[in-house]
Amino acid sequence: MSNQSSIFRSFLISYIIILIIPSLAGYMSYRTSIAVTQSVSIENSLTLLQKSQQMLERRMAEVEGFTRQLALNQDLYVLMNEKTDPGEGNVYGIWKIMKEVMVYGQTNDFLQNYYIYLRNANVVLTPGSAYFRPEHYYEKSHYRDMSLQEWQSSILGRTHSREILPLTPYVGGGAETAVLTFAQSLPLDSFGDEAPATVVVLIDQKTIGELLAGVKERYGGWTYVSDAEGRAISALGTDERAMTAMNGDANFRPNKQNQWYGDDLVITMRSDTTGWVYQAGIPRAALMQNANRIKYISWSVTGAALVVGLVVGWMLSRRNSAPINRLLGLMREQSGKPEPAGQNAYDFLQGNIASMLTNNRWLETELGRQQPLIRDAFLKRLLAGDFQTREELQAAADQANMGMAPDRGYVGILRIRGYAGVKTVEILNELSAARLLLKQQLLEAGMPLHMTDSGADGVVLIAEADGAEEGRAKLDSVLAELADALFHDYKMTIGGAFGDFFATETEVSRAFEQAKEALAFADYAQRKGFCWHDEMSKESTAYYYPLETELRLIGALRAGEEGEALRILEAVIAHNADNRKLSPEMAIQLVVELRGTLLKLLDHKAFADSPMFETARERILALQLQGSLAQVEAEAADLMRMLGAIVAGKKQDMHNKTVEGIKQFIASHYSDADLTLYRIAEQAERPEKSVSSLFKEVTGTNLSDYLEQVRIDRAAAMLKETAATVDDIALQVGYNSSHSFRRAFKRVLGVSPSLYRQSLE
Secondary structure (H helix, E strand, O other), X not given: OHHHHHHHXXXXXXXXXXXXXXXXXHHHHHHHHHHHHHXXXXXXXXXXXXXXXXXXXXXXXXXXXXXXXXXXXXXXXXXXXXXXXXXXXXXXXXXXXXXXXXXXXXXXXXXXXXXXXXXXXXXEEOOOOEEOOHHHHHHXXXXXXXXXXXXXXXXXXXXXXXXXXXXXXXXXXXXXXXXXXXXXXXXXXXXOOOOOEEEEEEEEHHHHHHHOHHHHHHHOOEEEEEOOOOXXXXXXXXXXXXXXXHHOOOOOOOOOOEEEEOOEEEEEEEOOOOOOEEEEEEEHHHHHHHHHHHHHXXXXXXXXXXXXXXXXXXXXXXXXXXXXXXXXHXXXXXXXXXXXXXXXXXXHHHHHHHHHHHHHHHHHHHHHOOHHHXXXXXXHHHHXXXXXXXXXXXXXXXXXXXXXXXXXXXXXXXXXXXXXXXXXXXXXXXXXXXXXXXXXXXXXXXXXXXXXXXXXXXXXXXXXXXXXXHHXXXXXXXXXXXXXXXXXHHOOOEEEEEOOOEOOHHHHHHHHHHXXXXXXXXXXXXXXXXXXXXXXXXXXXXXXXXXXXXXXXXXXXXXXOHHHHHHHHHHHHHHHHHOOOOOHHHXXXXXHHHHHHHHHHHOOHHHHOOOOHHHXXXXXXXXXXXXXXXXXXXXXXXXXXXXXXXXXXHHHHHHHHHHHHHHHXXXXXXXXXXXXXXXXXXHHXXXXXXXXXXXXXXXXXXXXXXXXXXXXXXXXXXXXXXXXXXXXXXXHOOOOOHHHHHHHHHHHHOOOHHHHHHHHX
């Protein structure tokens, strides 16, 4: 019980200390936050005003860019330079220009209301209409305090160069507002009293106000923008008269960035680009509101946190001490003894847990010892030629934690001599120790090696080498030193045999077979030391075509790996032609074996249904030795290419059927918004990545692009044939959002759905 209460007290005291420290830090933070709240609010307001300034100037730059684009429009250039009578004009050209400029208003809300005046035709072009009588346009949309004659003389009758008129009352669409006017004559270099054309952009005060509404929405203050001459550009929450009075007050300094004026904190900025003055006012109450809130929240939260923290600390102390007490009881029960005198509960637990960790590390070590068994199994499969493809081989190498499989080098069999026919337990133990010693010496030789046992007295090694001659020379040197060292130090005699150089991973089994063949020859000829395969092949008249090579050749052709099959054929022919002195009878027998291999392959179902079956069969039966083995190799290689083409054709037909099925599935399910690559892959019974790459390979188009094209084509047809809304059509062709549908439609066809429908009218 004393132990339990002491653990509980330790936890409770720790929690109380944890509560006190942040409470003190919170109080200091509270004092600091009160002092900086005002400065932070000022900085935030300044940032909001700067962002509003940047957005407004960027929008105005886009308006200016709009007039520059019109100045470069060839169709507009032709229209404004045509010789025509007033009130008349090129109707088609005017319609074409209206259609071209209509899209500008969709990208910039500052371009919602603009018109182009063509002086030669005395026509006013707007995004939706053309007025051959300007007075008709001015009847619908006009400045409240400007007559028609004043408008014609001051706006249409003068030359303008990026001219911005101040905020002016304006009547349009049955409602009155105030607008900012941007005027530009075309061409851009026009001068004099008249220009061929004039572009006028009317920017609603409400649109400008939306860009400057951040300060007012956040603090309930006001914003005001004026040009370099002090004329109003935008006013939100105030008016021009009040701002004129403030800026003219002797106590107000217009060039100071922030200052108190009355109960408002006034922030002032001047644009280096346009010379406009941006001003914002924040009420004092709004600035101090955050500070008062911080004060109230700080005291409330701190008091509540202390009370709740004490309750929670007490509960956590009980809960957290309970498992330790139970763990202590379990440790005492398992160890059968109480804590040693003078040792607290934590030390007792530490000792027992340390013992458990030691046992766990021992278990991990035992598991790690299994890794060599996996690596040894991989090497045995590699030597046996069990892998049909490089992908399968590399996957097994990764599983064995070998990284890259050996792809260039030599395979050899080393044998400890002097133990033939002896199989007692003592001898087997001695051989086991000798093999370990041999492996250790090989590892210290400095060559990249992979080793596995071969019987009780042998070791198979795979020595990696970059080149045939250099690798063989180094092996000879290493083996000679190894044999001398083993004999001198341990009176151990070794011998062995090596196959030819292998250049790919799949040739390892061939080199291993050569090593076994060379070892058998060395035993038969009673040769000592180390024997190389090419040394014994000169004394042999039998052809070389082992069973595992034949199986690998058949497997490569069935898998469609034509290049691998041709490489195996080349290796077999080269080995028999260059390294063996074959009699004509043996050469004929080799050709018969190759012919039998091709006939076995032809019996596979992939070839039986091919229209080229009979042709291939006749050519295989006609394969015979009529000259050199090189001629046989050329004919056999051509036959393998024919068989490879049949396999490739079968695969291509299967791929085409799969892609056609995918297209049919998309055609019947494109309207489903949940149609995903996963569902398409599930229907095609293939992995998602495989379906995507297969569709791209066969059609040259990404699967997602094809699905989008099908949906947009159907949507275009519905826009042409039906009166359904764009939102309804978006849902019917498989889009959850009309916004994403509009973006996709414009990406595929180059125009928005609304403009596409209008172009069909």
